[in-house]
Amino acid sequence: MTPQRTLVLVAHPDLESSRITAHLTSAIMDLEHVTVHELSAAHPDRRFDTAREQELLRGHDTIVWQFPWHWYSVPGVLKEWMDQVLTYGFAYGAGGGALHGKRLQLVLSTGGPESSYAPAGHNRFTMEELLRPLDATAHLCGLEMAEPLILHSAPRVDADELGRHAARYRELLAPASVAAR
Numbered sequence: 469m470t471p472q473r474t475l476v477l478v479a480h481p482d483l484e485s486s487r488i489t490a491h492l493t494s495a496i497m498d499l500e501h502v503t504v505h506e507l508s509a510a511h512p513d514r515r516f517d518t519a520r521e522q523e524l525l526r527g528h529d530t531i532v533w534q535f536p537w538h539w540y541s542v543p544g545v546l547k548e549w550m551d552q553v554l555t556y557g558f559a560y561g562a563g564g565g566a567l568h569g570k571r572l573q574l575v576l577s578t579g580g581p582e583s584s585y586a587p588a589g590h591n592r593f594t595m596e597e598l599l600r601p602l603d604a605t606a607h608l609c610g611l612e613m614a615e616p617l618i619l620h621s622a623p624r625v626d627a628d629e630l631g632r633h634a635a636r637y638r639e640l641l642a643p644a645s646v647a648a649r
């Protein structure tokens with residue numbers, strides 16, 4: 469059986485200033501079947517090489533969007549990637565089935581605690597509700613969206629907790645766990 473290939477798109481506006489995204493990225497860097505692709509580095513002038521990005525997508529079975537939660541959404545660099553790469557005729561529309569049947573895994577961190585993402589909480593809505601635009605995007609592209617891996621209270625997690633979370637992330641990307649779904 470061909471091993472499942474995983475493409476991790478790391479979307480952070482400034483990875484050098486990141487604690488969580490940087491740590492999680494280094495925790496999965498050595499996985500053999502995983503390609504780590506840092507989006508800010510891939511679009512220095514705010515333009516992606518659409519053909520190259522689409523080739524990368526074609527060559528992998530699972531796509532991971534790894535990002536910090538910014539203003540109840542993805543960071544701008546991931547939104548720009550979507551706008552420029554998920555084009556008509558490739559990701560959706562006539563002839564646009566390149567992503568059909570692939571798997572989408574969201575891996576994100578939030579500043580707010582889990583309890584704040586509730587109707588009576590500080591952020592008013594659940595993460596499930598706030599992630600609906602991404603769910604709809606996945607659906608339009610024929611991607612099967614997996615249960616998101618979320619680290620809440622990011623600025624307050626200590627080193628042990630971050631280490632355990634990184635271990636869960638590695639497990640999630642293990643070829644056996646990907647193949648079993």
Ligand SMILES: Cc1cc2nc3c(=O)[nH]c(=O)nc-3n(C[C@H](O)[C@H](O)[C@H](O)COP(=O)(O)O)c2cc1C
Pocket residue numbers: 480485486487488489490535536537538539540541576577578579580581622623
């Ligand atoms: C521009 C910006 C917007 C943010 N918006 C949110 C938000 O809407 N909700 C939230 O819970 N945290 C928000 N945060 C906190 C980040 O999600 C948190 O600091 C991040 O997950 C930590 O990851 P990092 O160390 O990789 O940057 C925001 C942070 C920044 C810089």
